[in-house]
Amino acid sequence: MKLILFLALILSAQAxxxxxxxxxxxxxxxxxxxEQEEGKHxxxxxxxxxxxxxxxxxDHGHKGGMMQGGEHGHKGGKHGGSHDHGDxxxxxxxxxxxxHHGMNNVKQFFEPLPASIIDEEExxxxxxxxxxxxxxxxxxxxxxxxxxxxHGLNNFGVDNESTSPGHEGKxxxxxxxxxxxxxxxxxxxxDGRARDVEEQALGPILNPVEMxxxxxxxxxxxxxxxxxxxxxxxxxxxxxxxxxxYNNIGKAIGAFERTLLTPSxxxxxxxxDEDALNKSEKRGLKKFMHMGCTNCHNxxxxxxxxxxxxxxxxxxxxxxxxxxxVTGLESDKKVFKVPSLRNITKTGPYFHDGSVxxxxxxxxxxxxxQLGRDHVGHGMVRDIKAFLGSLTGKDQ
Numbered sequence: 001m002k003l004i005l006f007l008a009l010i011l012s013a014q015a016x017x018x019x020x021x022x023x024x025x026x027x028x029x030x031x032x033x034x035e036q037e038e039g040k041h042x043x044x045x046x047x048x049x050x051x052x053x054x055x056x057x058x059d060h061g062h063k064g065g066m067m068q069g070g071e072h073g074h075k076g077g078k079h080g081g082s083h084d085h086g087d088x089x090x091x092x093x094x095x096x097x098x099x100h101h102g103m104n105n106v107k108q109f110f111e112p113l114p115a116s117i118i119d120e121e122e123x124x125x126x127x128x129x130x131x132x133x134x135x136x137x138x139x140x141x142x143x144x145x146x147x148x149x150x151h152g153l154n155n156f157g158v159d160n161e162s163t164s165p166g167h168e169g170k171x172x173x174x175x176x177x178x179x180x181x182x183x184x185x186x187x188x189x190x191d192g193r194a195r196d197v198e199e200q201a202l203g204p205i206l207n208p209v210e211m212x213x214x215x216x217x218x219x220x221x222x223x224x225x226x227x228x229x230x231x232x233x234x235x236x237x238x239x240x241x242x243x244x245x246y247n248n249i250g251k252a253i254g255a256f257e258r259t260l261l262t263p264s265x266x267x268x269x270x271x272x273d274e275d276a277l278n279k280s281e282k283r284g285l286k287k288f289m290h291m292g293c294t295n296c297h298n299x300x301x302x303x304x305x306x307x308x309x310x311x312x313x314x315x316x317x318x319x320x321x322x323x324x325x326v327t328g329l330e331s332d333k334k335v336f337k338v339p340s341l342r343n344i345t346k347t348g349p350y351f352h353d354g355s356v357x358x359x360x361x362x363x364x365x366x367x368x369x370q371l372g373r374d375h376v377g378h379g380m381v382r383d384i385k386a387f388l389g390s391l392t393g394k395d396q
Contacts, residue, residue, distance in 0.1 A: 109289065111300040112270040117183060118258040125235040130256030132232065133249060138222065139205050141212035142167045147201070147253065150210075151179040156346040156396055157260065162354030167212040173320065175354035178347050180393065181340055183258040185304035190336045190352045191323045192307060198254030202246065216246040223249065262343055262393025269390070277390050284387030287380055292371050301340040302391065309335045310352070313372035316365075320352060342391045359385055 120127060133139065134153075137146040150164040151157045157178030163171040174190050179197075182188065188200035204210040205219055213219045223229050224244045236252055237243035268276035277285065288294070297303045307323055310316045311334060323332040336352050350356040356365060363381050367373040 106285065106289075107270060109294045109298045110266075110270060110302065112267040113181070113184075113261050113263050113300060116259075117261070118255060120259060123255050125232070125238075126252055126255045127259060129229075129232040129236040130252035130254065132228075133223075133253050134201075134256055138226070139211055139213070139219065139249075140167050141214070145211050147179075147204070150176040150204075153260075156180055156262075156343045156393070157182070158347045160348065162349050164210075166207070166210040168209075170209050172207075172209050174352050175349065177339060178343060179257050180260050180262050181301050181342050182260070182304070183254070184261075184301045185337065185340065186306070187337060191326045192337050193326045196254065197257040198250040200250075201253035201257070202250040205249075219249065220244055220246055262396060264342065264391050264393055266390045277387075280383055280386040281390045282387075284383035284385065285390075288384050288387055291367065291373070291376075291380070291384075293366070293384075296338045296370065297341050301342055303338040304340040306338050307332075307335050308338050308370070309333075311369045314369045314374075316369045318353065322352070341388060343393055343396070345385070345389050345392055346396070359388065 118127070134147040137143050137149070139146060145167050150159050150161075152159055157180035159176060162175060163173065164176045165171055177190065182200075183197045186192070188194040188197060189203070194200035194203060205213050206215065213222075229244075233243040233248065237248055240248075265276045288297075296306060296308050299305045310318065310322070316334070318334060321333050323335040323337075324330070326332070344350075345359060348357065348359060348362075350359065350362040351365075356362045360381050363384055364376050367376045367380075
């Protein structure tokens with residue numbers, strides 16, 4: 001009897017051990033499957049901020065990550081508003097991811113700068129004349145204000161003033177935009193009233209607040225009296241019997257401005273160098289696109305190629321009616337040319353009136369007024385700002 005009980009106890013223990021091994025195996029298999037699934041889910045995501053690329057990766061993949069722009073524009077912005085946790089979870093919540101797939105789609109929205117937009121060898125004499133005119137304060141009524149005064153060549157084409165002082169110290173109502181890459185824009189001035197840089201260059205010379213010359217004839221007479229210009233105009237306009245005229249001043253300055261391209265690390269990235277941007281900048285690029293910034297800031301200049309109303313979603317207070325003053329169309333009230341973002345970290349203060357001092361504030365205000373995002377966390381601002389830093393010209 002004791003022997004029978006002993007054998008029964010052994011058999012029971014063996015059965016228990018087998019069941020336990022099965023459960024352990026199942027648990028292990030489940031864990032391995034879970035880890036494999038997580039590996040699949042996270043592959044290609046940037047883990048620089050711990051939780052990059054999780055929750056919305058599947059839903060937004062190509063569209064919500066690097067293909068933001070049109071389809072998810074304003075919706076993407078509002079969708080993101082309640083999920084912006086700043087640092088750790090930003091991309092994880094919003095499909096910044098599918099890493100390589102997303103990066104391949106960047107070119108749907110951006111183009112690298114061309115190597116040149118003017119034949120510098122063929123136009124060498126014209127460009128030389130244009131540079132001298134650009135730097136010459138004698139184009140102003142008191143010989144003190146040049147194009148370079150407000151658009152410094154050694155300062156990314158700006159003066160970092162809210163609005164620029166003219167020949168009497170008076171200031172205009174709008175911020176002086178950079179001349180760097182400006183020739184790539186669809187038009188010139190905030191309201192687009194000049195069709196190109198050649199036409200734009202002639203405006204400030206006659207503006208009573210800016211350079212203050214009384215009329216075109218006075219400008220030509222003043223320049224023609226300078227011996228050096230006799231030679232330079234003759235060389236630049238060798239096919240013309242009378243090279244001294246007001247329009248030729250604009251042609252020369254415009255030709256010089258067409259050389260003011262500022263290739264950046266972002267151009268290297270667009271041209272295939274994936275290491276040209278660091279992790280934070282790549283993260284910022286994804287967020288920039290997902291949030292909907294590419295609706296306005298796209299193309300070769302990341303702006304400068306369209307007109308938009310400031311306060312498109314959330315009204316923005318300004319007395320400046322923008323393009324309405326040019327066209328008279330009701331729909332153009334508070335509409336301005338979208339500024340280029342190239343060199344943007346160096347060209348503050350921001351907006352048409354220069355009223356925004358910091359890029360951080362500009363990012364937050366644009367998110368609110370153009371995309372309807374009432375709150376943008378520190379992580380979003382930090383990473384987008386990092387990306388914008390990659391747009392700074394390398395040679396500057």
